[in-house]
Amino acid sequence: MKILSSILFSLLSLYIAATCSTFAQEKPQVKIGAILPMTGSIASVGAAMQQGMTLAAAKTKHITATLVIEDDQTANRVRAVNSATKLATVDRVSIIFNAYASTASSFSSVLDSSNTPCIVLWDSNRSLQALSEKIFGFGFGTELAGEDMASFARQELHHKRVGIISFHDEWSEVVTQAFKSRFESLGGSIVLHEQVQGDTNDFRTILTRVRSQSMDGLYLPLYGIGLRSAIKQAKNLMFKGDLLTADGFIDTDIESLKNAAEGVYVTQIWFEDSKFRRGFEGVFGETRISGTNLGYAALAYDAVMLVDEMAGEILRQGRSVTQTTLLEKLPAFSFDGVLGATRIEANRSVTRRERVFQVANGTLVEAPAKRD
Numbered sequence: 001m002k003i004l005s006s007i008l009f010s011l012l013s014l015y016i017a018a019t020c021s022t023f024a025q026e027k028p029q030v031k032i033g034a035i036l037p038m039t040g041s042i043a044s045v046g047a048a049m050q051q052g053m054t055l056a057a058a059k060t061k062h063i064t065a066t067l068v069i070e071d072d073q074t075a076n077r078v079r080a081v082n083s084a085t086k087l088a089t090v091d092r093v094s095i096i097f098n099a100y101a102s103t104a105s106s107f108s109s110v111l112d113s114s115n116t117p118c119i120v121l122w123d124s125n126r127s128l129q130a131l132s133e134k135i136f137g138f139g140f141g142t143e144l145a146g147e148d149m150a151s152f153a154r155q156e157l158h159h160k161r162v163g164i165i166s167f168h169d170e171w172s173e174v175v176t177q178a179f180k181s182r183f184e185s186l187g188g189s190i191v192l193h194e195q196v197q198g199d200t201n202d203f204r205t206i207l208t209r210v211r212s213q214s215m216d217g218l219y220l221p222l223y224g225i226g227l228r229s230a231i232k233q234a235k236n237l238m239f240k241g242d243l244l245t246a247d248g249f250i251d252t253d254i255e256s257l258k259n260a261a262e263g264v265y266v267t268q269i270w271f272e273d274s275k276f277r278r279g280f281e282g283v284f285g286e287t288r289i290s291g292t293n294l295g296y297a298a299l300a301y302d303a304v305m306l307v308d309e310m311a312g313e314i315l316r317q318g319r320s321v322t323q324t325t326l327l328e329k330l331p332a333f334s335f336d337g338v339l340g341a342t343r344i345e346a347n348r349s350v351t352r353r354e355r356v357f358q359v360a361n362g363t364l365v366e367a368p369a370k371r372d
Contacts, residue, residue: 030063030311030321032304033070033087034097040074041224044252046099048293049121051284052300053097058283062312063321065304068093074224075099075169077106088114095326097121097303101128101137102171108132115323117330119306121299122247124349125174136330137349138303138342142171145246145267145354146178149219152265152356152367153244154186159216162241163192165206165230166221175221175246191215201229207237217241223248232260247354251290254359265367267354271295276338292364302337309335 034053036046050069057065068091070083080098084107087093096111096118098104104120105127111118111134120128124137153159162183166176180190191213194206207230210218218241220230231243244265254261270291276298281287289297310329311321319325334343342350357364 027060027062027064028311028315028321029066030095030307031066031068031091031093032057032095032097032307033068033091033093034099034300035070035072035080035083035087035103036097036099037074038069038071040076042074042248042250042252044293045122045250045296046071046074048289048296049097049099049300051280052297052302053304055280055283055297056301056304056308060304060308062308062315065308072099072103075103077103080104081107081110084110084118088116094321094323095119095307097300100139100171101125101142102169104128104135105131105170108135111135115327117323117327119303121303122296123171124352126347126349127170127174128349129347133348134327135348136344138306138344139299139350140247140269140352140354141349142174143178144351146175146180146221147182148353149244149246149265149267149356150179150182150188151186153217153219153242154183154188156367157217157242157265159183159188159242161189161191161213161215162217162219162244163194163210163213163215164190164219164221165194165196165203166219167198167200167223167226168195169198171248172221176219179219179221196226198224198226201225203230203233204237207234207239210234211237211239215241217244219244221246221248228253228257231257231264235260251292254362254364258362261359261362264359266357266359266364268292268357268364269295269299269354270357270364271298271339273298273338276301290363298338302339302342305337306333306335306342309333 036049038046072079080103100122101120111132118135119138122139123142124139125142128137166172247268249266271294272291314321314325356367358367
């Protein structure tokens with residue numbers, strides 16, 4: 001009887017140990033909210049970001065990530081505020097991802113009142129420093145994009161006189177000012193600068209003045225139908241200079257413009273990694289995704305893995321993964337993602353540079369280094 005009792009006790013002990021081990025290893029559920037352009041002129045970017053998040057959520061080591069996606073209908077500020085409010089107060093997410101910096105400022109008060117951290121996926125600019133301390137830039141430098149295109153135009157294309165047509169919005173104004181300052185510092189001249197509303201699609205009057213100014217190039221930090229209209233109308237009016245733009249110019253614009261897109265210069269992201277591409281294609285079955293959209297997917301993928309890595313440190317300290325503990329970890333946090341080493345600097349941003357591309361045969365290619 002004593003032997004049987006001993007055996008039963010041993011089996012019970014093994015069961016309890018196994019059960020406790022299972023509970024100990026159970027990963028905590030962490031809700032990640034995202035406000036993305038799922039519809040509108042840059043919906044392909046939102047789709048790529050959602051795919052990147054989905055891919056990462058299946059590979060997290062320390063948490064079970066639950067994704068809650070909201071559509072801002074391409075930078076609709078009212079939609080962004082409503083989405084952030086829902087994510088923070090109804091869904092009670094631990095962290096919010098927002099596609100771009102230009103709408104993050106509109107819901108700063110929501111983040112402050114709910115103590116919810118926010119990561120801006122696409123861009124990272126100096127204006128973030130004036131916003132809520134809950135907002136962190138994770139993407140590519142807006143000012144750096146403007147400066148790099150100005151340097152390319154002046155030093156590689158040898159432009160002396162350029163014009164600018166920009167939107168009256170935060171992103172366009174930031175990248176425009178950076179381009180203008182760098183171009184003038186290099187000895188170039190801005191001979192015309194016109195600002196228009198975001199719904200403008202008739203640029204013919206402005207472009208007629210552009211033609212009369214004898215410009216080497218025209219910088220168009222626009223997006224959506226406005227950008228496509230400006231490019232098409234410039235080509236129709238036989239503008240002889242180079243057309244330059246920023247990362248609002250995406251794959252769907254090239255497809256829509258067809259031949260009119262040929263020769264356009266753009267600062268844009270581009271990411272190629274065979275392992276990541278194979279993993280992406282294995283899950284989503286897409287074999288034609290461009291290096292640009294793969295880059296957007298990689299940004300969102302890395303952002304989820306960043307949360308997972310921070311959560312791992314928090315859990316090793318015996319603490320729970322909450323808005324507060326994530327906020328404590330974000331400043332100066334470093335990790336290695338598919339995009340390489342990433343560090344959140346003290347100014348709540350990272351340093352990533354886009355590259356200059358040119359449209360050739362319907363696709364983006366690295367812009368030539370020199371032109372006589």
